[in-house]
Structures are given as structure tokens and as C-alpha cells.
Amino acid sequence: MPLGTLDRNPPPFFRQGPSALTKLLLCAALAVFLMVADARFKLVAPARAALALALHPLQRLLLTPVDAMESLQDYLRGTERAIEAEKKASHQLVMQAERLSRAEQLQAENQRLRELLDLRPALQVKSVAAEVLYEATDPYSRRVVIDRGRSHGIKPGAPVINDKGVLGQVTRVYTLSAEVTLLSDKDAAIPVLNTRTQQRNAAFGNTDGSGMELRFLAANADVKEGDLLATSGLDGVYPPGLPVAKVTLVERRGETSFAHVSLQPIAKADSARHVLVLEPLDLHEAAMAEAAAVAAAEAASAASAKTQRKAAAAAAAASAKGGHKP
Structure with a gap:
């Protein structure tokens, strides 16, 4: 047998190499x-x-x-x-x-x-469409920020509504944005009218920001759960007839002469995305009065000019008649 054909590799039994444990540790x-x-x-x-x-x-x-x-x-x-x-x-x-x-x-x-x-005819106030950007960072208040500000004609005190009812009121105005205080804020207050009894009162935000309440209401007042409250329009800010809240709880306690009335705002602030900012009622009435005064002044000026023209025409006619006399 030729020597070149011999297998010079050792048999498998005699082969040496790293153990399985060594390979495992290395890997x-x-x-x-x-x-x-x-x-x-x-x-x-x-x-x-x-x-x-x-x-x-x-x-x-x-x-x-x-x-x-x-x-x-x-x-x-x-x-x-x-x-x-x-x-x-x-x-x-x-x-x-x-x-x-x-x-x-x-x-x-x-x-x-x-x-x-x-x-007088029903009021038609101006409005500006806006979008809610985010909620204010203050954890002790209920406020949101909208994307309309002073450059868009937004003024402090302007009412803010959505398709359900009143959301709140503009309290701070910046150049391109504004801060709206919601009705459930502890510092918010709005005059309301019970649509069932036509009784007027004022609704305030709860101290914990969870809803609203009627304060200083007599214990024997005609109010019950399910009553709807709307704006009365007596504050000169909110137009009358806008939905505000619904009575959810009436507690008449014997130890006090006032009733505890809890309210739930009709407009849900958490789901409000697009809102309308209304012109304050007093500003609208002032603008209407100014426009009426301007219109009256223009009418008086036109009447005076017309009277002067008639007088001048009469004088010219009389002068012409006198000039034709022999």
C-alpha cells in the first residue's frame, strides 16, 4: 500500500480538544x-x-x-x-x-x-371659533388653554361655549392663546335661571373641582333633581338662555336653613375639543349703543343737510322771483 494513501489522523478515541463545559463557559x-x-x-x-x-x-x-x-x-x-x-x-x-x-x-x-x-330684538353676539390645546398645569384649578388670543380679538371675561352649553369664561389673554376657567373651578361663578320655576340664583364651582353647587338657597325653595339651569343674562357677560348645569342632588337638612344643591355641568370639559368664544354681553350692548348713536347722528346730519338744501332752494327761488319784478 502506498504511504501517501495512509490516514495520518488519529482515531476519534484519541482526539483531544476542549470539553463541553469549556465551550459552554467560553460562549x-x-x-x-x-x-x-x-x-x-x-x-x-x-x-x-x-x-x-x-x-x-x-x-x-x-x-x-x-x-x-x-x-x-x-x-x-x-x-x-x-x-x-x-x-x-x-x-x-x-x-x-x-x-x-x-x-x-x-x-x-x-x-x-x-x-x-x-x-327689542334678540341679541346676536359675535363669536370666534377656537380649539382646546391642553389643560393648565395647576393641579388646584380647572382651566384649559385655547389657541385664540388677543390678536384674534379675544377679550378677558368672554364666555366660552361648545355644542352642549357653557364651558367657562376667559380669565387670561395672551397674544396667541387664552386661558379659560371652567365652571367647575373653585373660583368660578355664574348667574343661572331655573327653566322650570324661573327662579334666579348663582352657581359656584365646588372646592374639589368635581362639579358645581347652588349656595345660599332656602331649604324650602322649589328645586328638585333633574331641573335644568340656564344663563339668566343679568351679569352682562353671558347671553341669556345658554344651558349651564343640571341638578343632581338636593339635600334639605333640619339643622340649617339652607339646602345643599349639587349640580353637574351640561358641557363636559374633558370631551370638549372645539369651542366658541362669545363677545361679552356688555361689550356687545356698548357696541350696539355706539352704532345706534352713530346711525342717529348720521340721520340727524342728513336731515339737517336736507333742510339746508330746501332752505337754499327756497331762497334761490325767492331771489329769482324778486329779480323778475318790474
């Missing part, structure tokens, strides 16, 4: 070293980023069937929701059309009654 030490190096020196971050970039197309390809299935399910669910929303919207549209018809009739009747009683 564990290497793994710990890599983890420490990655956590401390970010050595593996470039390799990880490159690997993620390389595997991203493959991941997107593998997720394609899942995305397609989810898109199909979303489409089917969206179609069902759209059909249900359309039915609900059609039903609400019919109801709102009926309410609008009745509201137009009542408005026309109200206008005729006002003209009959020679009352």
Missing part, C-alpha cells in the same frame, strides 16, 4: 461581553441597524398576506359601520328637519310677539 463569556459592549459602547448597534435594513423587505413581504387580510376585514367592518351610520344619520336628519320646522315656527312667533309688545 457564555462571549455573550456577556457582547451584551456589555452593546449596552455600554453601542458596538453592535450599526450591525443591528444594517441587519434590520436588510431584513425589512423580507419582513414586509412576509406580512403582505396578513396586511391584506386585515385590510379586507377593516373594509368589511367599515362598510357595515358606514351602512349603520347612514341609517342613523337619515333617522336623525328626519328628526332634525321636524325640529327645525318647529324651531322656525317658534322663532317667527317669537319675533311677532316681540314686535307686538315693542320689545
